[in-house]
Amino acid sequence: MRLKGEIHNPCCDEEEEKVAEENGRELNSIVGVGISPPTKLVVGYALTSKKKKSFLQPKLLCLARNMGIFFIAIDLNRPLSDQGPFDVVLHKLAGKEWSEIIEDYRQKHPEVTVLDPPNAVQHLHNRQSMLQGVADLNLFDCHGRVGVPKQLIVTKDPLSIPNEVDKAGLKLPLVAKPLLVDGSAKSHELFLAYDQCSLSELEPPLVLQEFVNHGGVLFKVYIVGEAIKVVRRFSLPNISKRELEKLAGVFRFPRVSCAAASADDADLDPSIAELPERPLLENLARQLRQRLGLRLFNVDMIREHGTKDVFYVIDINYFPGYGKMPDYEHIFTDFLLSLVQSKHKKRPAT
Numbered sequence: 412m413r414l415k416g417e418i419h420n421p422c423c424d425e426e427e428e429k430v431a432e433e434n435g436r437e438l439n440s441i442v443g444v445g446i447s448p449p450t451k452l453v454v455g456y457a458l459t460s461k462k463k464k465s466f467l468q469p470k471l472l473c474l475a476r477n478m479g480i481f482f483i484a485i486d487l488n489r490p491l492s493d494q495g496p497f498d499v500v501l502h503k504l505a506g507k508e509w510s511e512i513i514e515d516y517r518q519k520h521p522e523v524t525v526l527d528p529p530n531a532v533q534h535l536h537n538r539q540s541m542l543q544g545v546a547d548l549n550l551f552d553c554h555g556r557v558g559v560p561k562q563l564i565v566t567k568d569p570l571s572i573p574n575e576v577d578k579a580g581l582k583l584p585l586v587a588k589p590l591l592v593d594g595s596a597k598s599h600e601l602f603l604a605y606d607q608c609s610l611s612e613l614e615p616p617l618v619l620q621e622f623v624n625h626g627g628v629l630f631k632v633y634i635v636g637e638a639i640k641v642v643r644r645f646s647l648p649n650i651s652k653r654e655l656e657k658l659a660g661v662f663r664f665p666r667v668s669c670a671a672a673s674a675d676d677a678d679l680d681p682s683i684a685e686l687p688e689r690p691l692l693e694n695l696a697r698q699l700r701q702r703l704g705l706r707l708f709n710v711d712m713i714r715e716h717g718t719k720d721v722f723y724v725i726d727i728n729y730f731p732g733y734g735k736m737p738d739y740e741h742i743f744t745d746f747l748l749s750l751v752q753s754k755h756k757k758r759p760a761t
């Protein structure tokens with residue numbers, strides 16, 4: 412699936428922006444000289460500069476280009492419909508204005524695959540709707556149980572939190588997470604609360620979630636269309652009863668599991684490190700894909716310490732840090748190509 416003769420192997424150590432721009436120029440010149448369109452795939456992207464840097468790495472751009480996939484930056488200062496034509500639009504930008512633009516484009520251009528539909532993405536911007544329904548998934552396949560930690564949503568009056576927590580029967584310690592996830596650093600500012608009184612120091616709107624001991628290892632399950640990749644990351648250590656009795660207050664904690672350092676090669680207790688069984692992950696991914704209407708996301712899963720197969724989903728992220736996923740460039744290019752193939756299959760034969 413190569414662009415006939417016109418594209419030579421790019422220099423892979425080029426700055427990714429330059430490669431992307433060059434891709435654009437080269438594509439225009441091919442179209443310009445009227446060569447019959449080979450199998451090519453044009454992917455318009457609207458990403459933050461942070462995401463561009465982590466995702467559009469030269470190794471992805473090189474591989475993609477060799478396969479006839481071109482990444483073209485969407486110009487946010489020009490109407491989207493005047494740009495392209497695109498086969499696929501890849502986006503992750505914050506704000507209502509962008510959501511409206513992309514939804515309008517999606518409706519006017521049903522021939523373009525928009526990854527992913529903004530209303531589906533929106534669902535993950537609230538930590539309550541994000542996990543809604545996860546506990547109801549049909550995972551009765553005896554490879555494990557998947558639930559959500561017991562949680563409470565607090566939208567106002569911090570002084571009432573201790574009482575609300577008591578009424579809801581939530582057990583300490585609790586993880587306090589901002590209810591809304593908008594990509595800002597603030598929405599990733601998490602706290603551990605060790606005693607009930609201190610809970611009134613927190614700032615709603617919040618989700619208060621029971622802390623589940625999981626041996627300090629978390630499973631990040633990356634989903635790219637039909638593909639699934641699971642990695643281990645370091646996470647918060649267990650909190651013992653004794654520790655809980657000794658400690659009081661609310662403490663902010665760092666984004667430990669987001670660090671690029673993988674726990675895959677660490678010397679870990681096998682009962683903690685053992686990955687969830689493949690059929691369980693496949694079942695979970697398939698059902699979440701359908702339920703959420705998303706193709707690009709990851710799921711943070713923990714195993715309850717001392718159990719073999721009791722898992723909790725604690726977080727779901729749209730278009731996560733794929734740059735940290737091993738082999739992401741092959742997985743992603745295969746996924747993009749599969750989109751064209753399935754489109755061709757759907758077209759009636761002429």
Ligand SMILES: Nc1ncnc2c1ncn2[C@@H]1O[C@H](COP(=O)(O)OP(=O)(O)OP(=O)(O)O)[C@@H](O)[C@H]1O
Nearest residue numbers: 560586599620621622623646647668669711725726
């Ligand atoms: N209920 C819980 N029990 C135990 N640890 C938890 C729980 N919830 C969160 N954590 C720990 O806190 C980390 C951050 O929580 P979470 O993933 O919900 O936040 P986030 O800001 O959405 O993170 P991300 O950077 O993955 O988007 C987790 O990776 C895990 O280490």
Ligand SMILES: O=P(O)(O)O[C@H]1[C@H](OP(=O)(O)O)[C@@H](OP(=O)(O)O)[C@@H](O)[C@@H](O)[C@@H]1OP(=O)(O)O
Nearest residue numbers: 461462465593594595669728729730731732733
């Ligand atoms: O920064 P990274 O590339 O690592 O990606 C992180 C991503 O940030 P970005 O989309 O701004 O890049 C985060 O998105 P927002 O919630 O902040 O929107 C969230 O999805 C994290 O879970 C990702 O880390 P991962 O969990 O995959 O390790």
Ligand SMILES: [Mg+2]
Nearest residue numbers: 668711726727
């Ligand atoms: Mg997370």
Ligand SMILES: [Mg+2]
Nearest residue numbers: 592726727728
């Ligand atoms: Mg998250």
